Amino acid sequence: MIEILLIVCAPLIGGLIYGLERKMRARMQNRQGPPLLQPFYDMWKLIDKQAFIINPYHTILGMMHFISLWMVVAFIILGENLLYVIFLHLLSSIFLILAGFSVKSIYSHIGSNRELLAILAYEPILIMLGVGFFILNGSFDISVIRENSPALASLFLLFLAFLMLIPIKLKKSPFDASEAHQEIVGGVEIEFSGVFFEFLYMAKWLEYIFIYLLLMLFAGDNILLGTGLFAIVFFLVNLVDNATARIKMSHLLKIVLGIGLTLGMCNLIGLSYV
Amino acid sequence: MSIYSTLIAAPLLFAVLVFVGTRRVRDVLSAIFIVILGALSLSNIFSFNAPLEMSLPETFHVLFILIDVAVLAYFLWQGALLKHAYVIFFALVQILLYGAVMFLSPSIVSGDIFVDDISAVMLLVINIVGGIIIVYALEYIENEEFTSLKKNGFIAMLFFFLAVMNFIVCTNNIEIFFLLFELTTLCSYILIAYRGDALSRKNALQALWMNQIGGIAILAALIFSILQYDTVYFDVLIANSNPLYLLPIVLLAIAAFVKGASIPFDKWLLGAMVAPTPVSAILHSATMVKIAPYLMLKLAPAMSGFVSLTITLIGTFVFFSASLLALSKDYFKEILGLSTIALLGLMMALAAIGTPEAVTACLVLIVFHAISKALLFLQAGILEKNFHLKYVDDINGLVNHAPLVVFFIVIGFASLTLPPFGAFIAKFMAIESIAGEIIHNPLYAFALIFLALGSVFLTLLYFKVVTKLFAKDADVKSRHVEISKFYTIPSFLLVFLLLIGMYISFERAFLSSLEIVVPLVLIALIPALFSLLLFKKAHRVKEYNCGEKDDIQLSMYYFHMPRRVQITLTILATLGMWILLLGTIV
Numbered sequence: 001m002i003e004i005l006l007i008v009c010a011p012l013i014g015g016l017i018y019g020l021e022r023k024m025r026a027r028m029q030n031r032q033g034p035p036l037l038q039p040f041y042d043m044w045k046l047i048d049k050q051a052f053i054i055n056p057y058h059t060i061l062g063m064m065h066f067i068s069l070w071m072v073v074a075f076i077i078l079g080e081n082l083l084y085v086i087f088l089h090l091l092s093s094i095f096l097i098l099a100g101f102s103v104k105s106i107y108s109h110i111g112s113n114r115e116l117l118a119i120l121a122y123e124p125i126l127i128m129l130g131v132g133f134f135i136l137n138g139s140f141d142i143s144v145i146r147e148n149s150p151a152l153a154s155l156f157l158l159f160l161a162f163l164m165l166i167p168i169k170l171k172k173s174p175f176d177a178s179e180a181h182q183e184i185v186g187g188v189e190i191e192f193s194g195v196f197f198e199f200l201y202m203a204k205w206l207e208y209i210f211i212y213l214l215l216m217l218f219a220g221d222n223i224l225l226g227t228g229l230f231a232i233v234f235f236l237v238n239l240v241d242n243a244t245a246r247i248k249m250s251h252l253l254k255i256v257l258g259i260g261l262t263l264g265m266c267n268l269i270g271l272s273y274v
Numbered sequence: 275m276s277i278y279s280t281l282i283a284a285p286l287l288f289a290v291l292v293f294v295g296t297r298r299v300r301d302v303l304s305a306i307f308i309v310i311l312g313a314l315s316l317s318n319i320f321s322f323n324a325p326l327e328m329s330l331p332e333t334f335h336v337l338f339i340l341i342d343v344a345v346l347a348y349f350l351w352q353g354a355l356l357k358h359a360y361v362i363f364f365a366l367v368q369i370l371l372y373g374a375v376m377f378l379s380p381s382i383v384s385g386d387i388f389v390d391d392i393s394a395v396m397l398l399v400i401n402i403v404g405g406i407i408i409v410y411a412l413e414y415i416e417n418e419e420f421t422s423l424k425k426n427g428f429i430a431m432l433f434f435f436l437a438v439m440n441f442i443v444c445t446n447n448i449e450i451f452f453l454l455f456e457l458t459t460l461c462s463y464i465l466i467a468y469r470g471d472a473l474s475r476k477n478a479l480q481a482l483w484m485n486q487i488g489g490i491a492i493l494a495a496l497i498f499s500i501l502q503y504d505t506v507y508f509d510v511l512i513a514n515s516n517p518l519y520l521l522p523i524v525l526l527a528i529a530a531f532v533k534g535a536s537i538p539f540d541k542w543l544l545g546a547m548v549a550p551t552p553v554s555a556i557l558h559s560a561t562m563v564k565i566a567p568y569l570m571l572k573l574a575p576a577m578s579g580f581v582s583l584t585i586t587l588i589g590t591f592v593f594f595s596a597s598l599l600a601l602s603k604d605y606f607k608e609i610l611g612l613s614t615i616a617l618l619g620l621m622m623a624l625a626a627i628g629t630p631e632a633v634t635a636c637l638v639l640i641v642f643h644a645i646s647k648a649l650l651f652l653q654a655g656i657l658e659k660n661f662h663l664k665y666v667d668d669i670n671g672l673v674n675h676a677p678l679v680v681f682f683i684v685i686g687f688a689s690l691t692l693p694p695f696g697a698f699i700a701k702f703m704a705i706e707s708i709a710g711e712i713i714h715n716p717l718y719a720f721a722l723i724f725l726a727l728g729s730v731f732l733t734l735l736y737f738k739v740v741t742k743l744f745a746k747d748a749d750v751k752s753r754h755v756e757i758s759k760f761y762t763i764p765s766f767l768l769v770f771l772l773l774i775g776m777y778i779s780f781e782r783a784f785l786s787s788l789e790i791v792v793p794l795v796l797i798a799l800i801p802a803l804f805s806l807l808l809f810k811k812a813h814r815v816k817e818y819n820c821g822e823k824d825d826i827q828l829s830m831y832y833f834h835m836p837r838r839v840q841i842t843l844t845i846l847a848t849l850g851m852w853i854l855l856l857g858t859i860v
Contacts, residue, residue: 052815057673057744060803068796075792083705084693084789091692091793094737101741105817112741116734123733124726131709131722140706191817261723269716 007074014205015039017212021238028242039205046201049194054103059196061099066199068092069206076213079143083130086123089210093119096203100188111187114178114249121256122165125158128264132158133217135271142217150220152229157267159218161260163233168256169211171204172241175256177249277318278326278389278444281397284311285437289430293423300426301412308405311436315401319394327385327446327509334386339376342453345460346372349482352463358479364486371493375449378500384507388446392571395637396443396564402771403644404436404560406764410652411552413760417659418550428468432556435461439561443568448499448506448526452492455529458562459485465553466546477545484542488532495525508572515576523576524858526569527585527626528851534566534618536592537847543615547607551655554607558614559648566618567640570625571633580857582626583717586708588850589623590724592616595843597731601738602835604665607654609739610647613690613732617643617697620728623721624704627711635703638784642689642696642775649768650686653679656761672743678757680743682765687736688797689772691729694790696775701729703784 006013019036026033035041053059069092075085093115100112132155134140137148145151152159167175179187192200212230219226247255288307292300346369353361411432415425438461442454459482467478496506499522503511511522535543543563547554557563570585577585593616600612617639624636656679657663661672673680689695693702708725711718780790 050813052813054815054817056804056807060800060807063803064796064800067799068793071792071796075788080786080789083702084785087693087698087702088793090733091796094692094733097737098741098744102744103817108817116737120730120734123730124723127705127726127729128722131705131712134706134709135713265719265723268712268719268722272712272714272716272719 003077006077007070010070010073010077010209011202011205014208015043015202017208017234018205021234024235025238025242028238039201043198043201046198047195051194051196053196054191057102058099058191061095061102062192062196063199065092065096065099066203066206068095069203069210073206073209073213076142076210079141079146081140082133082142082145082217083127083140085142086126086130089126090119090123092203096188096200103191105191107184107186107190108188110184111178111190114184115188117249117253118168118175118178121253121260122168124257125161125165125260125264128261128268129155129158129162129214132264132267132271135268145217146221148220150218150222150225152218152225154271155218155267157263157270161263161267162215162218163236164256164260166211166215166233166237167240168252169207170237172237174240174244174247175252176246177252183246277314278387278440281311281314281318281401281440282437282444285433285440289433289437292426292430292433297416297422300429304408304412304429307433308401308408311401312405315394315397319398322391322394325388325390327389328387329383330386338450338453342372342456345453345456348460349486352479352482356475356479358483360483361479361486364483364490368486368489368493371490371497375493375496375500378497380500380504380506382503382505382507382510384446384505384510386447386450387444388509389444392568392633392637393443395641396568397440399564399641399644400436400439400443400560403648403768404432404439404556406767407552407555407560407648407652408432408436410555410655410761410764411550413758414550414552414655414659428465428550431461431465432552435465435556435561439565442565446508448492448496448508448511451508452489452496455492455533455565456489458533458565459489462546462557462562465557466549468549468553471548474548477542477548480545481542484539485532487539488529491525491529491532495522495529498522498525512573512576517578520576520578520581520858523573524581524854526573527581528855530566530569530573530622531588531851533569534563534622535615536566536588536619536622537595537615538844538851540596540612540615544608544611547605547611551607551651551658554611555648555651555655558611558651559644563614563618564640564644567621567625567636570622571636574625574628574633577626577628579715581854582628583715584850584854584857585626586623586711586718586721587724588847588854589619589621589626590708590721590728591850592619592847593623594724594728594731595847597728597735599835599840599843600735601731601833604667604832606657606664606666606669606739607651609666609735610650610654613735614643614647616728616732617690620701620704620725623725624700624707627707629707629710631703631710632707635700635707638696638703638779639700642700642772645768645771645775646686646689646695646697649682649689649765649772652761652765652768653683653686656757660757660761666739666742669742676757678762682769683743684740685769685772687740691733691736693793694776694779694785695772696779699779699784 018039022038023033023036072085072089072092075088097112097115100108130140133145133151136151136154137144171179189200215229215233216226219229284307291303346365349361350365353365411429415428438454438457442451445451445454463478463482466481467474499505499511502519503514505511515523532539546557596612596616596619600609603609603612621636621639624632663669690697692698704725708718708722712722776790779785780787
């Protein structure tokens, strides 16, 4: 029962995290920052706007991105197969990319293209992460991972690799080239407006839930450790976001794949020796 | 037994029948034969309970030797006629080795025919997918400018190919296996050279000499098998395999790499694209290249830890490199070809791991790769025939002209990567089985990295093409092109097979029901939303594009692949093969 409640409320919780993040980032920059519920005020405003669409493919694929991402989050909460969750997440990203390519807009195309390259950077690391949990627990099932003791120590190198891909998924500096507001005006987002942009906006909140739920897996059955991890990583990601500048897509690929794969490899090889 | 002899004899018979009667008679007869073949292979898999083993009479063996000599002589003649040094040289080596095999007389005998559950699955793929492609070929070849005799010859050759393939998955005798291996080489040589122009001849000869290397490997394997194990039968060889004398096994595995067009033998399959599209479709999906994973599956129980690990690493490396190389390509069929090479590498890697789970994953991949690739090649043929499109860069906004073709292409690509389709399940199980191996041997972690990177490259590649289908260049008026029913019906049948596959994976619990239903609903939701949401209240607008009014031309992006990367990948793969061979000898 509690799972269903969590699934239904997932976008709202994501919105709260997003509000919290804006507040925190502002404080780091010595600003007052918007109220905690600002994301929801934005949402109301968006719903109230007049609806514009470019073509139905574009709009529907954008909605599908949101719906499938919600399913991904639901699968994690229900404790399904981790590897499967990673691939279902790929499907949801593919919807967004197709949406970006279905309009005749260079910014949207560049954004989609960069989104594809970002997948190239983080997907192998996610798969290795899944395999790491599999070697440790003998199963890909998230429910099993949650019942076992924390994996943080045994998968520490993979944990570091995972930290690198959080900014990619949450579109934070230095790895936010796929959105890059000042440069390509939000990439895929640019051609969405009004209530249809709302879906993309909420999908972003769901990405928060997705990434932090994966993070909590490192804590296994230890809820206290999980909460601690969340708090520390949440702070860290925003600190890095404030302190670094955006890097180019090609550098992102080199850095994340180079360091991430090496860390993951070392961790997997180490695991089989222990 | 009667089922198998019919499966082999019926297409042979029809290959002759095809020349009599008019086109109409030929088409109707073909359809009947294909239905019979499909039904037989289906009934075989349902009634299958125990492996069947039996011997062929001596007259057959004499006949096989005669055909063998004739085929090798034909290769030599072709080499001499077209002045191709490699072909002549390899043909001579083959004749010498074959003579040596004839002189040796092994004493341990077994059945010539052996059909197990793996063969049964292969028969199903060959006859059903191959049959559907032939139905398509009936229409396709009529749109080419050849004499009717040559057209009938084309269909006859395809049926002959099916017969050879049906036989090759049923044989237990390595000598007969060699004959059939050479016959598939012969078939592909004739089919690739079919158009008769200079390029076709060149590529056909390339396919010939590369496959001859495979033939030589099998002959060498035969000689070592006779010397070390005193037998020419697969089952005896595998049951008695000694980790110190694995040379015959490894040589057969190298023959599999050649047939499977693994890097560095990839050129022949890519060159085969010059042939009429049904040839590519049948080579890539149901026949020829599928010998490779089949042979690996047969050999897997005899492999030592070293051989199994090395083949897995080579296979996954090929998966990684072929998908990387495909990213820089523009020719639609070449993209499909490289992805075939990649997936064959993965199949062979899985077969070599040999755990029950890996074997299942390999079989699932064989079946669904065949269906998806056939579907995609049929669309490549339609694009060429009806739209005169060969390059991905030209297919901008095809969705406006031919929504049905776009639908098939999207399904084809999606079924190779995304849940809940069969090939996805295979990839999923592949990761599971490799993860299981890492626990025993950390070197398998490299195989995992190759697999993870390769599968991401393939996703990138497929959706790079798919996005092009949706990209709108200008506001073109929808120009509807009529597509022949003979083209669309085979495609629908293949999509139907994909759906059946989904049901089977549900039945056999490869994935939980939730895991199958959710993505299926998601995908079904797209057309549903299309018909439900009309967006009547929404205003239609042009793209905002930051207010920029300049006319833009959208084009495809490529990933620059320097030549040295290609060469490095080829060298590494070749090195892997040598390590495999030398490691076994030492």
